[in-house]
Amino acid sequence: MLLLSIAIAALAIGLISLALIAALKSKQATELDSAMQQLKDTSEQTHILRSEVSELRTGLLSIGKRVLEVEQQNQELVLQQAAQKYDDPDAKIYSRAVKMVGLGADLDEVIRECELPRAEAELLFSLHKQKGA
Template sequence: MITSLVASVVALALCCLVLLGLCLWLLRRQRQQAEQQAKRDAIRDRRIKEIDSRLDTFLDGSVRMGDQLHELSRLVTPLPDRITQLEQRDPNNFSFSQAAKLVGMGASVDDLTQSCGLSQSEAELMSKLHQARRDPPR
């Protein structure tokens, strides 16, 4: 009976040692995982800050672009009325809208100067404006 009691105590001691070893291994593994998680958290936080910085830059650019578009809209809005006024001033001259139609059909600068009575610089301007509408900037 004493030998079975000693054997039981030894077996219990061995089980306790195994459990202690397992606990130590689990504790070490938990610490390693905590360190790895801390590293991943630091990387995530750094990436979030970079994205936040990029977003702020993007938003600032968008606001500036919106302001510029608003200013351009303010400048462009009265242009149709002004073109109409210019066309009505001198009905004998070929209208700029008709010149724009000719440019749209492929008329050259020389064609515009000859058929519309435009100066060379006016014809070049009409041609460049039409080309800018056809090939918008990217």
């Protein structure tokens, strides 16, 4: 009888242990599933972020190329403008007249030295006074 009660107690302890092991295994399986889902979500987010970074990188490279092109065009235009300024004899006359006005020459002196019509010389004086004011 004692042997039977020990066997029943051992069997009960074994069943309880088995139930606890099953409960722990179930809990671990749930936690593992949760961790796997988080890993999957994180992986998807990483993939999306990498795609966005790639798109941004492509866009920035495109913008950078465009900025370089615009800077090059601007430099070419500055050089062309400078070349035209020195190639145009009329521009030299007007540049000289503006310098003379800036240095305080009077109207008749600018007309005589730069061979400008009176109306143009008066216009230069008028514009110079507006800039100085």
